[in-house]
Amino acid sequence: MTISYFFQQLLNGLSLGGAYALIAIGYTMVYGILRMINFAHGDVFMMAGYFAIYSMAAFPWQLSLPIVIIGTIVLGVVIERIAYKPLRTAPRMSVMISAIGVSYFLENLANYLFTAMPQSYPQIDILKQIHTFGDITVSRVTIIAPIITIVLTFLLMTLVNHTKLGMAMRACSKDQDTARIMGIKVDRVITMTFVIGCGLAAIGSILYFTDRNTVQPYSGSLPGLKCFVAAVLGGIGSIPGAMVGGFIVGICQIAITAAGYSVFSDAFTFVLLIFILIIRPTGIFGEKATDKV
Amino acid sequence: MKRSLGLLLATSLIATSLIGCGESSSSESAQTAGNGDVIKIGVFEPKTGENGSGGAQEELGIEFAHSVRPTVTVGGKEYTIELDWQDNQSDKTVAATAAQKLISDGCVGVIGGYGSGTCIAAGSYFSDAMIPAIGTSCTNTNVTLGNDYYFRVCYLDPFQGTVMADWAIDQGYTEIATIDNIGNEYTSGLVQTFKDEYEAKGGTIVTAETFQTNESDFKAILTNIKNSGVKAVFAPTDYVYAPLLLNQAADLGLEVQWIAGDTWNNPVLTEDAGDNAEGVVLDCFYAEGGNEEFDAAFKEWINSESKYLEANLGTDNIIGNQAMCYDAYMVMCDAIESANSLDGTAIRDALASITVEDGVIGGTVVFDENGDAKKNTTYVLEVKDKAFTFVEEVTHGE
Numbered sequence: 001m002t003i004s005y006f007f008q009q010l011l012n013g014l015s016l017g018g019a020y021a022l023i024a025i026g027y028t029m030v031y032g033i034l035r036m037i038n039f040a041h042g043d044v045f046m047m048a049g050y051f052a053i054y055s056m057a058a059f060p061w062q063l064s065l066p067i068v069i070i071g072t073i074v075l076g077v078v079i080e081r082i083a084y085k086p087l088r089t090a091p092r093m094s095v096m097i098s099a100i101g102v103s104y105f106l107e108n109l110a111n112y113l114f115t116a117m118p119q120s121y122p123q124i125d126i127l128k129q130i131h132t133f134g135d136i137t138v139s140r141v142t143i144i145a146p147i148i149t150i151v152l153t154f155l156l157m158t159l160v161n162h163t164k165l166g167m168a169m170r171a172c173s174k175d176q177d178t179a180r181i182m183g184i185k186v187d188r189v190i191t192m193t194f195v196i197g198c199g200l201a202a203i204g205s206i207l208y209f210t211d212r213n214t215v216q217p218y219s220g221s222l223p224g225l226k227c228f229v230a231a232v233l234g235g236i237g238s239i240p241g242a243m244v245g246g247f248i249v250g251i252c253q254i255a256i257t258a259a260g261y262s263v264f265s266d267a268f269t270f271v272l273l274i275f276i277l278i279i280r281p282t283g284i285f286g287e288k289a290t291d292k293v
Numbered sequence: 294m295k296r297s298l299g300l301l302l303a304t305s306l307i308a309t310s311l312i313g314c315g316e317s318s319s320s321e322s323a324q325t326a327g328n329g330d331v332i333k334i335g336v337f338e339p340k341t342g343e344n345g346s347g348g349a350q351e352e353l354g355i356e357f358a359h360s361v362r363p364t365v366t367v368g369g370k371e372y373t374i375e376l377d378w379q380d381n382q383s384d385k386t387v388a389a390t391a392a393q394k395l396i397s398d399g400c401v402g403v404i405g406g407y408g409s410g411t412c413i414a415a416g417s418y419f420s421d422a423m424i425p426a427i428g429t430s431c432t433n434t435n436v437t438l439g440n441d442y443y444f445r446v447c448y449l450d451p452f453q454g455t456v457m458a459d460w461a462i463d464q465g466y467t468e469i470a471t472i473d474n475i476g477n478e479y480t481s482g483l484v485q486t487f488k489d490e491y492e493a494k495g496g497t498i499v500t501a502e503t504f505q506t507n508e509s510d511f512k513a514i515l516t517n518i519k520n521s522g523v524k525a526v527f528a529p530t531d532y533v534y535a536p537l538l539l540n541q542a543a544d545l546g547l548e549v550q551w552i553a554g555d556t557w558n559n560p561v562l563t564e565d566a567g568d569n570a571e572g573v574v575l576d577c578f579y580a581e582g583g584n585e586e587f588d589a590a591f592k593e594w595i596n597s598e599s600k601y602l603e604a605n606l607g608t609d610n611i612i613g614n615q616a617m618c619y620d621a622y623m624v625m626c627d628a629i630e631s632a633n634s635l636d637g638t639a640i641r642d643a644l645a646s647i648t649v650e651d652g653v654i655g656g657t658v659v660f661d662e663n664g665d666a667k668k669n670t671t672y673v674l675e676v677k678d679k680a681f682t683f684v685e686e687v688t689h690g691e
Contacts, residue, residue: 008545130544213536262513
């Protein structure tokens with residue numbers, strides 16, 4: 001194994017992991033606040049891919065990127081309003097099932113609106129530039145994906161730990177009822193959670209699809225599941241945990257495929273999930289499980 | 294706010310259910326297959342899922358054939374043929390459901406489809422119901438093997454794999470990498486037959502990479518291939534993976550000769566991979582120019598309605614699968630007329646002994662004891678200037 005081969009594969013893993021991390025953060029944030037797994041998140045990510053295809057066809061990329069992000073945020077918030085908010089007081093299982101329903105709805109909607117044919121993802125020249133370092137050839141997006149991920153995670157951590165909104169979020173995640181009594185507008189906090197989660201999913205989708213070229217209605221389902229595993233691995237509810245989990249899952253997937261065991265690359269992710277749930281159910285960065293009685 | 298949203302959701306639900314009704318009522322309007330003057334021929338194709346585009350292209354071929362020959366005469370009586378479109382969703386489980394639907398609709402025969410896996414899954418349902426089926430482009434050996442009711446008009450993977458392996462050797466590629474899609478009968482079968490012939494001719498498969506269905510990240514295996522230093526790659530994958538492989542290879546600076554099977558003969562390739570598809574070599578069932586009469590008629594039909602043109606991705610280019618579909622439909626009609634019966638077994642027997650003189654490709658269509666058309670001609674194509682350009686016609690002895 002040459003050193004350049006190693007670095008090339010490492011870069012492949014980091015860029016995949018970076019995109020995974022951004023999606024995993026969406027899972028973890030929603031879980032942190034609502035204690036539910038938003039199974040539709042992977043499909044929101046897929047829809048962001050289609051938004052990019054259609055907005056990029058009409059506008060220059062500088063304008064399209066904000067449109068994609070805003071469009072995805074609107075979609076996420078609408079989903080929350082229609083499918084989750086009416087179930088706020090219902091058992092958690094009902095919300096979860098509603099999320100699964102939304103997931104199927106989005107996949108079939110995409111199938112209906114955009115057809116099952118894979119569509120070519122528009123190429124943003126500034127992201128697609130090819131760089132060569134010795135034997136290593138990478139597109140720019142491969143290099144910047146992990147950097148963007150780390151920067152965004154850092155910004156998000158600052159927001160959660162040092163702003164008023166962040167404080168409200170933390171309060172809601174601890175105890176919604178008490179937070180409401182203390183005058184926090186819980187619904188607004190939840191909306192903001194979806195805004196941030198979906199915004200990050202949109203950015204993740206741009207990084208992911210720019211490197212992988214095509215979008216189809218089921219593009220989001222497997223990455224969605226893997227990012228869910230990443231979030232659990234890092235400790236669901238923990239933002240840095242989701243980032244680390246995303247990188248681990250991405251790098252492991254590339255490493256396993258590169259070693260010639262691609263048969264097991266998907267299986268590995270889910271074995272990892274089982275393993276984590278047995279060994280350390282709260283994940284790497286997980287909160288200490290204090291039994292609330 | 295809440296109410297208006299609820300109303301919106303409700304109306305959208307009603308709207309979608311109505312759309313559903315609209316579609317189903319048209320196909321159910323002629324439930325009276327076999328009696329009256331209408332008979333049904335089932336179309337078993339993937340409209341959605343990973344092979345959705347391939348299925349859509351094939352449907353055009355069948356629809357064209359139907360427009361050419363909308364009736365058959367059985368027992369001196371003219372029957373109007375109605376096509377019963379069922380979507381197998383490129384999914385082996387749904388394939389069984391789609392097959393059962395075709396059977397319960399009373400189809401006298403079935404045509405299709407794209408993708409060997411779904412055809413194998415549906416095959417036993419057709420044979421149990423004693424309904425003959427004609428495969429259009431399912432090239433895996435097991436589609437017809439051991440199934441008396443499944444026939445096919447295209448060539449088989451062993452033939453296709455041999456041709457491409459010989460081509461690679463002839464071009465001086467003595468070392469090659471292969472890419473296999475685990476769990477895909479078509480790709481795995483083709484990689485295997487390629488390997489057998491290639492190694493028998495003295496070539497070496499330096500690295501055999503694999504990936505799983507629905508994978509979209511090929512950078513790891515492409516990096517392996519780049520690292521192995523081969524000059525050519527044999528990747529007979531479903532067409533959905535083609536642009537991903539080609540584009541990601543370009544990102545990694547991997548410059549090799551890509552060799553593929555008939556599936557890559559799809560407009561998606563040139564559309565989505567653009568310049569990166571230049572130079573790709575593949576084989577296919579039929580190349581434009583092989584039968585000018587057919588070409589002209591098909592082009593005229595495609596251009597006659599914008600919806601056909603749109604379904605053919607805006608061009609009137611013919612892909613090999615469409616010619617196969619045309620042949621399959623015509624052979625089915627000939628068999629029904631030659632059996633002079635609407636009974637499945639009678640039609641099957643007619644198919645087994647039929648000789649069709651005016652097939653699009655290579656003229657005569659005759660089935661061997663397995664139900665496979667005796668074909669020994671394939672067309673090697675190269676992508677040049679975003680079009681599939683004819684390179685050579687390869688004919689192998691039996």
